[in-house]
Amino acid sequence: MSASVIDFVATEARFGAHNYEPIGVVLSRGEGVWVWDTDGNRYLDCLSAYSAVSQGHCHPKILAAMVEQAHRLTLTSRAFHNDQLAPFYEEIAALTGSHKVLPMNSGAEAVESAIKSVRKWGYEVKGVPDGQAEIIVCANNFHGRTLGIVGFSTDPETRAHFGPFAPGFKLIPFGDAAALKAAITPNTVAFLVEPIQGEAGVVIPPAGYFTEVRQLCTANNVMLVLDEIQTGLGRTGKLLAEQHEGIEADVTLLGKALSGGFYPVSAVLSNNAVLGTLRPGQHGSTFGGNPLACAVARAAMRVLVEEGMIENAATQGARFLEGLKDIRANTIREVRGRGLMLAVELHPEAGRARRYCEALQGKGILAKDTHEHSIRIAPPLVITSDQVDWALERFAAILTQDFS
Structure with missing residues (x-):
């Protein structure tokens, strides 16, 4: 983390109730499927604020x-x-x-x-x-x-x-x-x-x-x-x-x-x-x-x-789901989803899903863990085929790593 990120996080910890455990990134701008942190790094948002930003950031x-x-x-x-x-x-x-x-x-x-x-x-x-x-x-x-x-x-x-x-x-x-x-x-x-x-x-x-x-x-x-x-x-x-x-x-x-x-x-x-x-x-x-x-x-x-976002969710969701299922990794227990509401469940022995999410951050992907061993994936409904493929390459790289 840069000094500015550490300052933001430390200030939150000092004054805020500790009722969340965010991934260590401080976001400052968003457009479409992308968000940028305070250091200018770009990430593909695969959470969409728990589906609240379905139409893309700052439509x-x-x-x-x-x-x-x-x-x-x-x-x-x-x-x-x-x-x-x-x-x-x-x-x-x-x-x-x-x-x-x-x-x-x-x-x-x-x-x-x-x-x-x-x-x-x-x-x-x-x-x-x-x-x-x-x-x-x-x-x-x-x-x-x-x-x-x-x-x-x-x-x-x-x-x-x-x-x-x-x-x-x-x-x-x-x-x-x-x-x-x-x-x-x-x-x-x-x-x-x-x-x-x-x-x-x-x-x-x-x-x-x-x-x-x-x-x-x-x-x-x-x-x-x-x-x-x-x-x-x-x-x-x-x-x-x-x-x-x-x-x-x-x-x-x-x-x-x-x-x-x-x-x-x-x-x-x-x-x-x-x-x-x-x-x-x-x-x-x-x-x-x-x-x-x-x-x-x-x-x-x-x-x-x-803008056809519902139809796009069906098309790109099917593409994303099949791509995730094609990843051959011993860490993966199950891949499931419908449309652009997806999850990768890891085997318990693969460890907590959070560390995979933190590793994905390093590859330019923001996703969120849930219930210890699942990675939830829900990008904005405006995502394109090229962006899905870009994300799949990074998910494959992280999910095939050995974190033990």
Whole structure:
């Protein structure tokens, strides 16, 4: 590390809470798939801020929309109407086929909002006895960091010494439709699940799983809530990951790429039944649905479609996946992915994935380890074939090294 990098890192350590363990690079600029550090070194971003920068760093059209709106009006609160919210509603509903939209800021806020809404629906529409609503969730889930959410996490790092936690959640294995069927009771109001478990290491369920899940939820009057905060908006090669099995969720959660990395924007998308239960004063957010956020999100959705990023994710994701599978290395246990949501899982004896990520940094690649032995790979959806091949050469060079 250079002196300037050491200074930045040391200052963070001195003043900041130590709730992250970043790779030792200090970034100062980004464009498309590339980022540059404070010393001028260039890297291919293979994380995309956990899929928030799907449209590429500093996309000029999203930037222009943000600057233009920032000159006009940034925040009104929902005490008043603004001229960006209605068009945002109309455009996101048309894009996704949703009936109702609840705008929020972070992904975790969207999840919390969905939990509140499906419980309310359960009591007022389904007829669940007050205080008895159950929501089924999956082991190894990741839906955010709020107290309510970590209460039903199975990751001890996210739970330890944060309790007591709220009741009302039932855990089942991911990808096991029989377990879902067995867990449903008359008090079950929703099944909250990621189409692909990202934080767990890009875990993909068996083929046909979500088709069966949809049938079970419909048969039992249970709301299917899909957390598409990472998988949504083109990441898997479809607009929404649910489309890989041709199903529709009752509630869909979006965030991250909804703003192209410019501003925190999230949304709960729903049928009329769930969000239709909310009345004025029962839920809200000062910043949710603000004009700056709506203008940014409208531009982010527009470029995603107009510039063919979803189709590109499917094409380049297949190229990247096959290239990773072609790497012959004793370190690799499994390669998996869908679209540009990929992971390389290492054999435990190969050591922690973090040291491979640190070695990749030296080759001009920024990727992130997850769950000790997996390297998560999620570049912006604007990546080209040449850039994929350039990255594969460097992954091959590092994954075939012996770090023992």
